[in-house]
Amino acid sequence: MSFRFKPVSQPSNPEVNEGGEKDKQIKTLDLGNGSQILYMPRFLSFDDSWKFFDYLNSHIPWTRPTIRVFGRSCVQPRDTCYVASPGLPELIYSGYKPHAYSWDDYPPLKDILEAVHEALPGSKFNSLLLNRYEGGNDNVGWHADDEKLYGPTPEIASVSFGCERDFLLKKRPNKSSQPQERRSDDEPASKRLKKCCHVDQHSFTLKHGSLLVMRGYTQRDWLHSVPKRAKAEVTRINLTFRHVHGGVQG
Ligand SMILES: O=C(O)CCC(=O)C(=O)O
């Protein structure tokens, strides 16, 4: 099964899509000290995104594993699945080693991967973590995807389908980042203040069909989460594409 894409500039739901230039809008957020976020609210068209949602919701072998958090076992508060190219080192997070399914098992994932590669020239993702949030209680707590197998400055591309949910970022408390930007003593005090006091919390509402990219030192210096939301009654599916180092192809 493979889906054909309609370009995002020709949506068939004019009510949701405001049309024209807005479709290709990319917001960039410089978090400072070499960390950046890109956000493309209408990465995939409304209709294609629902097709992907329906396919993933019914075909992916979702599981809700038991993981370890702060030394205690608990059921992960969302469904999950892992897809990876052959020959990669195994992923282990929170004491859990997910089975790696093949891209060939779920061909529409290859279509989404291709669209992500097109949007992010030079990217070469070889693994994918899928999450399904079945309601507002499902969530992912504060964490960073800083596993060694992703290297020191991983690029992580996150595609969302279905229910809109908030994605929060906050600066890591014990930061190991580089010293703040160099300041010039010639500048007035007001300007200096502006330069060195970066905002240390950010929030995005991740829309159906959107793409958010974390880059640079975001995993080293920031944490992210999708908190519980009482009002989120319907399902959301999120795909995070990652590059694992150390495989057959490096
Ligand atoms: O669902 C999301 O938007 C984020 C998921 C996430 O952070 C992860 O899988 O590591």
Ligand SMILES: [Fe+2]
């Ligand atoms: Fe994450």
